[in-house]
Amino acid sequence: xxxxxxxxxxxxxxxxxxxxxxxxxxxxxxxxxxxxxxxxxxxxxxxxxxxxxxxxxxxxxxxxxxxxxxxxxxxxxxxxxxxxxxxxxxxxxxxxxxxxxxxxxxxxxxxxxxxxxxxxxxxxxxxxxxxxxxxxxxxxxxxxxxxxxxxxxxxxxxxxxxxxxxxxxxxxxxxxxxxxxxxxxxxxxxxxxxxxxxxxxxxxxxxxxxxxxxxxxxxxxxxxxxxxxxxxxxxxxxxxxxxxxxxxxxxxxxxx
Amino acid sequence: xxxxxxxxxxxxxxxxxxxxxxxxxxxxxxxxxxxxxxxxxxxxxxxxxxxxxxxxxxxxxxxxxxxxxxxxxxxxxxxxxxxxxxxxxxxxxxxxxxxxxxxxxxxxxxxxxxxxxxxxxxxxxxxxxxxxxxxxxxxxxxxxxxxxxxxxxxxxxxxxxxxxxxxxxxxxxxxxxxxxxxxxxxxxxxxxxxxxxxxxxxxxxxxxxxxxxxxxxxxxxxxxxxxxxxxxxxxxxxxxxxxxxxxxxxxxxxxxxxxxxxxxxxxxxxxxxxxxxxxxxxxxxxxxxxxxxxxxxxxxxxxxxxxxxxxxxxxxxxxxxxxxxxxxxxxxxxxxxxxxxxxxxxxxxxxxxxxxxxxxxxxxxxxxxx
Numbered sequence: 001x002x003x004x005x006x007x008x009x010x011x012x013x014x015x016x017x018x019x020x021x022x023x024x025x026x027x028x029x030x031x032x033x034x035x036x037x038x039x040x041x042x043x044x045x046x047x048x049x050x051x052x053x054x055x056x057x058x059x060x061x062x063x064x065x066x067x068x069x070x071x072x073x074x075x076x077x078x079x080x081x082x083x084x085x086x087x088x089x090x091x092x093x094x095x096x097x098x099x100x101x102x103x104x105x106x107x108x109x110x111x112x113x114x115x116x117x118x119x120x121x122x123x124x125x126x127x128x129x130x131x132x133x134x135x136x137x138x139x140x141x142x143x144x145x146x147x148x149x150x151x152x153x154x155x156x157x158x159x160x161x162x163x164x165x166x167x168x169x170x171x172x173x174x175x176x177x178x179x180x181x182x183x184x185x186x187x188x189x190x191x192x193x194x195x196x197x198x199x200x201x202x203x204x205x206x207x208x209x210x211x212x213x214x215x216x217x218x219x220x221x222x223x224x225x226x227x228x229x230x231x232x233x234x235x236x237x238x239x240x241x242x243x244x245x246x247x248x249x250x251x252x253x254x255x256x
Numbered sequence: 257x258x259x260x261x262x263x264x265x266x267x268x269x270x271x272x273x274x275x276x277x278x279x280x281x282x283x284x285x286x287x288x289x290x291x292x293x294x295x296x297x298x299x300x301x302x303x304x305x306x307x308x309x310x311x312x313x314x315x316x317x318x319x320x321x322x323x324x325x326x327x328x329x330x331x332x333x334x335x336x337x338x339x340x341x342x343x344x345x346x347x348x349x350x351x352x353x354x355x356x357x358x359x360x361x362x363x364x365x366x367x368x369x370x371x372x373x374x375x376x377x378x379x380x381x382x383x384x385x386x387x388x389x390x391x392x393x394x395x396x397x398x399x400x401x402x403x404x405x406x407x408x409x410x411x412x413x414x415x416x417x418x419x420x421x422x423x424x425x426x427x428x429x430x431x432x433x434x435x436x437x438x439x440x441x442x443x444x445x446x447x448x449x450x451x452x453x454x455x456x457x458x459x460x461x462x463x464x465x466x467x468x469x470x471x472x473x474x475x476x477x478x479x480x481x482x483x484x485x486x487x488x489x490x491x492x493x494x495x496x497x498x499x500x501x502x503x504x505x506x507x508x509x510x511x512x513x514x515x516x517x518x519x520x521x522x523x524x525x526x527x528x529x530x531x532x533x534x535x536x537x538x539x540x541x542x543x544x545x546x547x548x549x550x551x552x553x554x555x556x557x558x559x560x561x562x563x564x565x566x567x568x569x570x571x572x573x574x575x576x577x578x579x580x581x582x583x584x585x586x587x588x589x590x591x592x593x594x595x596x597x598x599x600x601x602x603x604x605x606x607x608x609x610x611x612x613x614x615x616x617x618x619x620x621x622x623x624x625x626x
Binding site: 141178240 | 290293311315319505534565568
């Protein structure tokens with residue numbers, strides 16, 4: 001079955017997107033990303049030496065089938081985000097951007113107002129905008145309205161590995177969305193990723209859970225398999241828990 | 257630019273859709289009943305012949321969901337027919353152009369007399385209805401009628417010919433709350449036979465009307481098919497497909513579904529397809545099981561017995577004592593109706609019936625300044 005994910009003008013076979021932070025070495029990062037077969041890898045622009053063509057991190061991940069997704073991590077408002085995205089477009093020759101604006105340095109929670117403002121501006125400038133946001137269904141519709149090509153709601157605060165704490169809201173977002181929904185942040189284990197996919201998420205983005213595990217390469221493989229299993233289960237339609245109706249007098253006896 | 261419904265609709269085929277509904281099995285129905293969030297494939301199962309043995313289960317679930325989301329209330333509304341002038345030929349409608357009936361369009365004085373009567377009954381939500389006669393009852397007439405009565409009603413809904421987006425925007429400025437526009441049938445091939453002449457024969461323009469309404473920023477859009485024209489299962493499915501598209505695209509708008517069955521009228525046509533009471537209950541419950549929040553509306557087309565029971569099965573709004581002829585309340589009660597109503601009880605009697613059934617009739621549920 002052809003079950004490709006399309007975002008803007010690109011199609012992806014893998015529904016596992018990955019990040020590049022927190023690995024103990026560039027080599028390990030490269031091996032883990034190869035093992036999970038991710039085709040979209042996000043890099044923090046602030047970590048890339050854009051003036052150095054030999055930048056080690058970039059060299060470690062550049063492969064023909066891999067698309068780089070620069071993120072604006074570190075910016076605190078819309079103005080800074082737009083500037084960072086333009087810089088990334090120049091440096092990495094891509095108009096794709098993962099829009100991250102988190103002025104809060106402790107929990108790194110995204111700022112919804114600045115994110116919406118920046119998304120609107122970046123779409124007008126021709127960017128493919130992938131906004132990282134709280135699992136807010138209304139914000140997702142507002143982002144869709146201004147032209148964001150997908151939404152990336154968080155499952156739990158970044159780096160916590162707590163799983164899908166925002167489950168009720170993710171379900172609403174998935175139900176209502178006209179653009180792909182990528183669950184980002186909080187996914188701490190392959191079972192979390194599989195669960196997100198079973199719910200109908202179009203993809204997941206995982207970084208910490210792979211990078212800080214004791215064996216990142218094995219964990220990367222486990223995530224690959226979990227995302228595939230979750231997607232297959234979603235397409236196969238899960239068996240459901242039975243809910244029994246409240247006993248009451250017949251409502252349709254008047255029809256007889 | 258958002259995708260319009262026509263793009264989605266064109267990917268479907270009427271016969272194949274009907275076959276896929278009819279092919280649903282008891283297992284598919286049980287699967288759908290066991291879920292808490294249902295999709296359009298589940299909806300197909302719930303309107304399929306295989307779901308008939310599960311009607312009581314569907315009704316019980318439908319009642320519970322409706323109580324959870326709407327409580328023990330029923331919204332009351334009343335239609336006011338402003339004109340029976342019409343330039344369309346519709347084979348099933350009493351207003352059809354070739355039908356030799358006296359034509360009347362209410363004057364300001366007529367409208368105010370009718371309104372005084374409806375206000376005395378307690379109504380605060382009104383539905384203004386016209387035929388399609390652009391020269392006499394075009395947008396300027398509708399807008400003028402709204403201006404005339406807007407201080408007497410908290411909520412004004414219209415059921416008139418499909419308009420352009422700019423025209424809807426103009427009426428929204430004048431306090432329009434909702435628009436009901438029924439596709440009649442989603443069977444493109446047969447649509448022309450039911451609407452051989454007049455602007456209404458343009459299937460696509462009608463199909464795209466809710467999209468124009470959505471873009472205009474209207475508060476509420478009412479959808480529906482006229483049951484009796486073509487297969488009710490397929491028409492129900494396409495109504496649900498339409499609803500889901502609109503909800504996803506125009507997410508700030510509320511939606512309602514109506515369930516009109518063909519009724520006798522002057523110069524009338526027998527329904528091509530029969531929809532029994534059981535079929536109608538199945539359809540209403542299926543819509544509620546598909547969507548917890550959509551408003552489901554029931555008119556006086558249906559019988560007393562049917563309406564007494566259906567208020568427990570998912571319906572959230574009800575009309576009463578309706579007249580389907582312009583001036584029918586006090587100005588000219590004897591003129592010919594668009595169709596015969598079935599439940600002729602007074603507003604007071606309907607309110608009493610609801611109260612005896614543990615339901616509160618709600619007369620006002622909107623404030624224009626909010």
